[in-house]
Amino acid sequence: MTAMKMSYKGFLFDVNPSSIKTQFGRQIETKTVPFGFGRSSEICRMPAKISGSGVFCTADAGEKAFELMRIFEKGGSSYLFVPKLAPMKAYFTDLTMSVNAETQSIEYSFSFTEDCSEKKSRYRFGYTYAKSGENLFDIANRCCVEAEKLFAANDFMDMFSVQEGDKVWLQ
Numbered sequence: 001m002t003a004m005k006m007s008y009k010g011f012l013f014d015v016n017p018s019s020i021k022t023q024f025g026r027q028i029e030t031k032t033v034p035f036g037f038g039r040s041s042e043i044c045r046m047p048a049k050i051s052g053s054g055v056f057c058t059a060d061a062g063e064k065a066f067e068l069m070r071i072f073e074k075g076g077s078s079y080l081f082v083p084k085l086a087p088m089k090a091y092f093t094d095l096t097m098s099v100n101a102e103t104q105s106i107e108y109s110f111s112f113t114e115d116c117s118e119k120k121s122r123y124r125f126g127y128t129y130a131k132s133g134e135n136l137f138d139i140a141n142r143c144c145v146e147a148e149k150l151f152a153a154n155d156f157m158d159m160f161s162v163q164e165g166d167k168v169w170l171q
Helices: 061-074 136-143 147-153
Strands: 019-032 038-056 077-081 088-100 105-114 127-129 167-169
Touching (some): 038 061, 038 088, 061 088, 127 136, 136 147
Antiparallel strands (some): 019 038, 038 105, 077 088, 088 105, 127 167
């Protein structure tokens, strides 16, 4: 299986960044109740944060860096496609670049913050990626699709032959 390329607003990273970190979190509230016990409850899920770094090292490194800066300056949110993650709508929140004159390359680091203004159920890409240990029944349950429909739309030998990272068409 070939790895998907990272992309955002039409910018395709021809070589995926060397490191990509995804951080998920929840905001928890803790209250003290009589007799010294505490009670915790979930307030909300925090927006995911995606960060990473890489190097533009081809002959057109300057053009790629300029294009990435232009997209950052433009602002707004758009769909972010990251290898091994479900696509998400995100804001481009941070960009740092440095030129390495010795190697004629441009090193960059970035961060994106998930746009939580829409419900996840509205994001319809027509596919998802299988998670570790999932079969077509699990994916059907996660994506609210009939398992038979998934089997018909994909080229798997049976309902249990799905591998982690496989692209699974939902329609």
